[in-house]
Amino acid sequence: MGLTVIKSGLLVTLQDAGRYGYGRYGISAGGVMDGFAYRVANVLVGNEDGAAVLEITWSGFAVEFQSDMWVAITGGDMSPAIQDTRVPMWRPVYIKAGSVLSFQQRLSGCRAYLAVSGGFEVPMVMDSYSTYLRAEIGGYEGRPLQKGDVLNAHPSRLPRVSSGFPYDEAGTFFTVKWSVSADLYSINDQETVVRVLRGRQYDDFDSSSKLALFQNSFRITPQSDRMGYRLSGPLLRLSQEKEYVSEPVSIGTVQVPADGQPIVLMADRQTLGGYPKIAQVASVDVPLIAQLPPGGMIRFKEITLAEAERLYTDYIRELRMTEAMIKLKLKERANIGSSGSELRYGRELRRLPNWQ
Structure with missing residues (x-):
């Protein structure tokens, strides 16, 4: 049943x-x-x-x-x-x-x-x-x-x-009387900061496009789906036209097709991509961007690889602690509804590079 x-x-x-x-x-x-x-x-x-x-x-x-x-x-x-x-x-x-x-x-x-x-x-x-x-x-x-x-x-x-x-x-x-508190999900549709690293072809874009990527907001269009989020904002252009060999892409890869409007690849992305990749969403912010609706605004913030690695390490540690606390609660089978408390998962992990 x-x-x-x-x-x-x-x-x-x-x-x-x-x-x-x-x-x-x-x-x-x-x-x-x-x-x-x-x-x-x-x-x-x-x-x-x-x-x-x-x-x-x-x-x-x-x-x-x-x-x-x-x-x-x-x-x-x-x-x-x-x-x-x-x-x-x-x-x-x-x-x-x-x-x-x-x-x-x-x-x-x-x-x-x-x-x-x-x-x-x-x-x-x-x-x-x-x-x-x-x-x-x-x-x-x-x-x-x-x-x-x-x-x-x-x-x-x-x-x-x-x-x-x-x-x-x-x-x-x-x-039960206890719960996990995930502050991440009180997101703001008006503008959400998403942390990214420079993509493999970042240096192939002209200087104005590089500035626009981090100084302007992009709107998620209704043409977005599980394959990718199509964004609308300032045009991103290459310094000179180039042909690229298709190469593997991952969730969070930010590609820029010929129309100059970026696409953030999501879960059902293709396996290979031939468009230049200007950025890569940090792994810890992929769940955040996955919860943004059409019409939502994104502002990209650049972080370093070292920052992204530290954030991911903190994320895994926090996630495992949360899972361990949940499992401990579930072991109290005879009193599964008792002992009110809140198991917190802070939004700051997704938002602040210096989270401790």
Whole structure:
């Protein structure tokens, strides 16, 4: 038993950490756009890293639970609710069979993640559960979820909640008293600073373009998707026209095509790119940019490779500490709903180069 899709929403797909090792065949790595929200969602419901989750873009999605189930919702805030009762995010939530969970209105970010304890039961394709839409493989029949789809789940890794546990006033779910606080997700759509390193062809651009990259803002256009964010802003031009040999690209690579408007490559990026690469988004800021909606503004800030490496080291240490604290809480199985506290994950890690 599992979930039945009641409303399909804008774009909802099954994703995991990605499909790696097949780039030489032209298969994109894909996977979740926001790796931090994905990992925390799985840990909150006792899953090992690699379990499939639902990536919910924008609002409008709704599912009915066919059995009692532990879930966790992380990422952007799409107003998850059951019978108009708000379902808390960033913590384990036990939802009763027959309940309809809906994502009603975007409040922050643009992608939410729904993990179920045990993980979704879907076939693995090329060592991954991820949906690769352009190749129509992975996930649920290689496509976005549609009304009427039924998703089964593996056996829960968390204990069932007995009748003695308190449910909310609507009688639809039970939630623990502790949570992860992720300040990153109170992002500002007006302008977000994204840290980047110089790209391989940075020096091939003229001086005015180099200045414009860091002194001006760029708007995310509606033509953006999981493959790449197309930006609108000052034109970025080469010092002289050149032909480039296609070479590997990664998530966060900032390419500049002939029209002079940059594209930030995202999860479903192509495996090779022949456009000049002016910048590379720092790994710790990829989840941040993944949560920015069309119309959002980006201002790039240059950092050094040493700063990027230090930030990434701090990010991994902080993430592992957060995961360890969650696992410690989940071991308190007999008192899973007790001991109120907040496990913090600070936004400053993504924003300040000198975070300690």
